[in-house]
Amino acid sequence: MSAHGANPNRIERFAVSSRRRRTDRLARGGVLAGTLIALVPLVLVVYYLLREGLGAWSPHFFTTDPTGNTFFKSSDIGGIRSAMVGTIEMVALASAIAVPAGIGVAVWLVEYGRGHWFAQLVRFFVDVLTGVPSIVFGLFIYIVLVVGTGFAGYKGSFALALLMLPVVTRSAEVVLLLVPGALRESALALGAERWKVIFRVVLPTALSGMVTGVLLAVARAAGETAPLLFTAGATNKVNYNLSQTMNSLPVQIYTDVTSPTQSVVDRAWGAALTLVVLILILNLLARLVSRRSRLA
Amino acid sequence: MEAASIPGGGRSRLGRSPLARLPDRALRYGLTLLAALILALIVYFFVRLVGEARPAFAKEGVLGFTFGNDWNVSAEHFGALPLVVGTLITSALALLMGVPVAIATALYITELCTGRLKGPLTVLIELLAAVPSVVYGLWGIFFLAPKLQPAEQWVANKLSFIPFIGGGVVTIPNYFIAGLILAIMILPIVSAIAREVMTTVPPDHKEAALGLGATRWEMIRMAVLPYCRSGIVGGAMLGLGRAIGETIAVTLVIGDAPQLSGHLFSQGYTLAAVIANEFGEATGLHRSALFAAALVLFVLTLLVNGVARVMVLRAARSSAQSRGGAAKPDVADAEEAAVLGA
Numbered sequence: 001m002s003a004h005g006a007n008p009n010r011i012e013r014f015a016v017s018s019r020r021r022r023t024d025r026l027a028r029g030g031v032l033a034g035t036l037i038a039l040v041p042l043v044l045v046v047y048y049l050l051r052e053g054l055g056a057w058s059p060h061f062f063t064t065d066p067t068g069n070t071f072f073k074s075s076d077i078g079g080i081r082s083a084m085v086g087t088i089e090m091v092a093l094a095s096a097i098a099v100p101a102g103i104g105v106a107v108w109l110v111e112y113g114r115g116h117w118f119a120q121l122v123r124f125f126v127d128v129l130t131g132v133p134s135i136v137f138g139l140f141i142y143i144v145l146v147v148g149t150g151f152a153g154y155k156g157s158f159a160l161a162l163l164m165l166p167v168v169t170r171s172a173e174v175v176l177l178l179v180p181g182a183l184r185e186s187a188l189a190l191g192a193e194r195w196k197v198i199f200r201v202v203l204p205t206a207l208s209g210m211v212t213g214v215l216l217a218v219a220r221a222a223g224e225t226a227p228l229l230f231t232a233g234a235t236n237k238v239n240y241n242l243s244q245t246m247n248s249l250p251v252q253i254y255t256d257v258t259s260p261t262q263s264v265v266d267r268a269w270g271a272a273l274t275l276v277v278l279i280l281i282l283n284l285l286a287r288l289v290s291r292r293s294r295l296a
Numbered sequence: 297m298e299a300a301s302i303p304g305g306g307r308s309r310l311g312r313s314p315l316a317r318l319p320d321r322a323l324r325y326g327l328t329l330l331a332a333l334i335l336a337l338i339v340y341f342f343v344r345l346v347g348e349a350r351p352a353f354a355k356e357g358v359l360g361f362t363f364g365n366d367w368n369v370s371a372e373h374f375g376a377l378p379l380v381v382g383t384l385i386t387s388a389l390a391l392l393m394g395v396p397v398a399i400a401t402a403l404y405i406t407e408l409c410t411g412r413l414k415g416p417l418t419v420l421i422e423l424l425a426a427v428p429s430v431v432y433g434l435w436g437i438f439f440l441a442p443k444l445q446p447a448e449q450w451v452a453n454k455l456s457f458i459p460f461i462g463g464g465v466v467t468i469p470n471y472f473i474a475g476l477i478l479a480i481m482i483l484p485i486v487s488a489i490a491r492e493v494m495t496t497v498p499p500d501h502k503e504a505a506l507g508l509g510a511t512r513w514e515m516i517r518m519a520v521l522p523y524c525r526s527g528i529v530g531g532a533m534l535g536l537g538r539a540i541g542e543t544i545a546v547t548l549v550i551g552d553a554p555q556l557s558g559h560l561f562s563q564g565y566t567l568a569a570v571i572a573n574e575f576g577e578a579t580g581l582h583r584s585a586l587f588a589a590a591l592v593l594f595v596l597t598l599l600v601n602g603v604a605r606v607m608v609l610r611a612a613r614s615s616a617q618s619r620g621g622a623a624k625p626d627v628a629d630a631e632e633a634a635v636l637g638a
Contacts, residue, residue, distance in 0.1 A: 118331075193316070198323070254544060
């Protein structure tokens with residue numbers, strides 16, 4: 001530690017030792033390698049989806065229902081029309097239930113329940129819902145609605161709605177908390193009623209952020225298989241009546257995967273590509289909307 | 297304002313008529329009712345699930361069901377230990393493989409990469425979360441599992457002296473493949489939370505480390521990682537909760553064998569997978585046993601999520617103390633935002 005003024009060794013003492021430099025380089029390389037490893041499955045999944053799925057796509061594939069003939073190789077197995085229609089119908093109904101309910105609970109938590117013990121309890125239960133495995137949602141609905149009456153599309157929608165509810169509530173709550181208190185206060189000071197403040201000031205300000213959360217919840221619900229297995233049942237025919245059994249893309253894929261016939265497995269790949277494209281579009285929309293958000 | 301009240305004893309000019317106040321009250325009580333209704337619904341579901349599971353618990357006993365090592369449908373013996381163990385093995389594997397990679401991606405994105413790469417990389421990692429469970433299963437069983445089987449057999453042969461890993465015949469569907477698929481599935485959420493927490497590290501801490509002559513890695517090790525520990529642990533536990541409850545992808549690649557096997561590359565079963573596979577044809581006691589399995593699964597996820605919460609709280613408190621009481625309430629908020637963003 002002697003400090004000789006013009007000693008050239010002095011610079012060296014501040015330099016990073018080669019051992020430390022090696023550790024640094026090694027660790028940075030490891031971090032980069034980890035990141036690249038994370039991208040490997042993405043590339044592989046996309047590659048196989050495109051390779052196997054595009055081959056199955058055809059006008060016939062999107063405009064016919066599955067025929068149920070999967071045993072004989074020569075017979076026409078049909079496409080995925082009923083599955084697409086079923087997914088869209090069931091997810092639409094599920095959103096119609098979960099979005100108003102979820103946003104309503106979020107508004108209550110932020111506007112009325114702040115600091116209240118009951119709000120803490122509700123928040124805790126919403127968190128509990130977030131952690132519930134999706135197949136357990138399916139069984140909940142099975143016990144309450146399906147036993148004794150059979151499968152139906154709207155029962156599948158209820159299961160999906162349960163799944164969406166906590167996602168919508170928590171994302172809406174986060175966005176509503178971002179709405180500046182000054183906005184609320186100025187509206188109240190001008191004499192607006194509480195409900196008018198909520199509908200005319202708070203909700204419009206938070207709108208784009210909430211839309212983002214809703215779209216992500218819809219995307220998640222569209223990809224779920226487990227809640228539909230024992231609630232919506234399985235059918236091949238296209239069906240516009242939500243009180244009957246209903247096909248859906250994930251369930252169609254799930255049943256096709258286990259088939260020994262190659263053409264049926266091909267249909268599973270085609271349906272999987274369709275489902276992923278659908279979900280990607282929803283994600284893209286969510287991203288675009290969130291970019292336009294007025295709240296940071 | 298001097299005539300705020302009408303001399304005749306009427307109401308204030310600034311006050312509202314009871315009729316005008318009605319929508320306000322309606323909204324307030326309507327929303328409260330809605331929140332209460334959802335609460336009641338969850339409790340009702342839980343009670344009904346317990347009711348449906350009761351026959352199986354009555355026959356085997358709660359502990360006998362959970363820890364009995366015999367799942368035999370035709371003999372009506374229902375001991376769920378092979379399923380519980382399968383669930384734990386696959387989720388532990390998912391954590392083991394998924395969390396380090398997730399932390400690496402988060403570190404790379406927040407600390408090491410150039411600004412131009414940040415956005416695209418984040419989007420790419422989040423795309424992993426957009427792929428549905430059944431598609432991972434499809435990909436896993438037709439591509440990943442067959443392609444990896446020779447490599448797994450090689451590892452099993454080379455490491456035959458290690459009890460759990462080595463020896464034995466590698467089947468195409470097995471615990472390891474299920475764990476690997478789960479690792480891929482939990483990667484985006486763990487990464488998102490880790491990233492979100494890492495952005496809350498005060499620049500002062502990082503600059504101080506660099507200013508004292510630390511290399512980039514030393515800065516990460518001494519300033520970033522200790523600050524983020526609680527958040528990363530919480531993110532990992534949330535990932536664990538997802539892995540435990542994941543159903544369809546695991547069902548397709550686990551092999552449906554309800555036996556305990558002391559071997560990483562052999563077929564197994566998980567709680568969620570057994571429900572998905574057997575519930576369709578189950579009747580009577582078998583169905584009740586599957587409801588009981590769902591209940592065990594439900595309680596398991598509740599425990600994991602609860603422990604995650606406690607760990608995050610405790611870690612946050614201790615790190616705040618070690619930093620001279622510098623509280624950091626924003627970490628928990630960031631975590632929430634990250635969970636929702638994923």
